[in-house]
Amino acid sequence: MNSLVVTLPESKISITGWKGVRVTRSIESCTGSFVLEMTERFPEEVDETSLIGGAPIQIAIDADNLLLTGYVDTVEYIITPHEHLVRATGRGKCQDLIDCSAPVDRILANSRIDAVCQSLLKNFEIDVVVSASLKAVIDELPTIPFQLISITETPWEIIERCCRYSGVLAFELEDGSLCLALAGDALGSSGLEIGKNVESAVSVKSSLGRFSSVSGVLTNYNNATDIGVNLLPEYTAYDSGVKRYRPRFIVSEQPSSDRTYLERRVDWQIARAYGMSRQVRVLVDSWTDSSGSPWYLNYQVPVTMPLLKIPEKTLLLITEISFILDENGTHTELLLAPRQAYLPEPLVLQRIDPDIAPA
Numbered sequence: 001m002n003s004l005v006v007t008l009p010e011s012k013i014s015i016t017g018w019k020g021v022r023v024t025r026s027i028e029s030c031t032g033s034f035v036l037e038m039t040e041r042f043p044e045e046v047d048e049t050s051l052i053g054g055a056p057i058q059i060a061i062d063a064d065n066l067l068l069t070g071y072v073d074t075v076e077y078i079i080t081p082h083e084h085l086v087r088a089t090g091r092g093k094c095q096d097l098i099d100c101s102a103p104v105d106r107i108l109a110n111s112r113i114d115a116v117c118q119s120l121l122k123n124f125e126i127d128v129v130v131s132a133s134l135k136a137v138i139d140e141l142p143t144i145p146f147q148l149i150s151i152t153e154t155p156w157e158i159i160e161r162c163c164r165y166s167g168v169l170a171f172e173l174e175d176g177s178l179c180l181a182l183a184g185d186a187l188g189s190s191g192l193e194i195g196k197n198v199e200s201a202v203s204v205k206s207s208l209g210r211f212s213s214v215s216g217v218l219t220n221y222n223n224a225t226d227i228g229v230n231l232l233p234e235y236t237a238y239d240s241g242v243k244r245y246r247p248r249f250i251v252s253e254q255p256s257s258d259r260t261y262l263e264r265r266v267d268w269q270i271a272r273a274y275g276m277s278r279q280v281r282v283l284v285d286s287w288t289d290s291s292g293s294p295w296y297l298n299y300q301v302p303v304t305m306p307l308l309k310i311p312e313k314t315l316l317l318i319t320e321i322s323f324i325l326d327e328n329g330t331h332t333e334l335l336l337a338p339r340q341a342y343l344p345e346p347l348v349l350q351r352i353d354p355d356i357a358p359a
Helices: 095-099 113-124 155-166 259-276
Strands: 004-008 013-015 020-026 033-038 056-061 065-079 084-092 128-130 169-172 178-181 198-203 213-219 235-238 247-253 280-284 300-305 310-326 329-337
Touching (some): 020 169, 065 095, 095 155, 113 178
Antiparallel strands (some): 020 033, 169 178, 198 280
């Protein structure tokens, strides 16, 4: 049976014997999170100066397979008539990108998305990792146009905006680095099948957020002579799975009449709504897949669950992972969805003339 090892690098202490664990990471979140619980006293070498808020922490399976690298946020010491409980909660290293302000002395020049992220993350000592699939096409992506950083913005707000413009995902890896990737098309080592490695599952098929048609309308807010909105749709896409009349209009507030961008946004709206309406949540009987490695984000896996109306070997993308230890043993909870649900929403960035930027 796999064991969970929690290491405090500053104190060079490893702690085992945890009774309750939940470590969660998602391709939709900048950083992961964890909850650790122990119902007995810590080893003597672990005192109140070791496990404290702000302490660096690494969580791994058998000390070899990292699950999360980050910081402790809060430690609670709880006493009841029945137990003495210690609970530690925290997040991954990328939490600082959400909480802190971006460097205000830095203006983003026309750069690739990876260079923009590296510039923003340098002071936080967080590495940027570009996935293999993105490396193959990164030179073909549009460069980030010149723009200013607001004093109130966080690094993550800027990164998320730029990633949407470039059409890539950004999420935290096990070692605390920020990964830039396309929605995954690589296959994982294991499939998922009830009765083999899946103990329970919930398949969601919903009509919420889906429309029979989505039409895009252009608004050129940069044109001072045209303050009205063209009420005639420039582009319409249809969802064949919605049988009744459910139209939806979206207004694309972009600085130029770029029909290609409008088409991308409307098509994304249809694909996103379909993908989010077809999510599957499963509870797997182990922390690791058939190769012995922990389950990884952004991989597609074949799912076979005919009782849940999922055809044999349907490819779904792993979008969220929770490694769990409780009174029922060790499990992994996976959230899966069709890949098209996680193609980033297109975004047009307002271009700024470098000549008007402050020196």
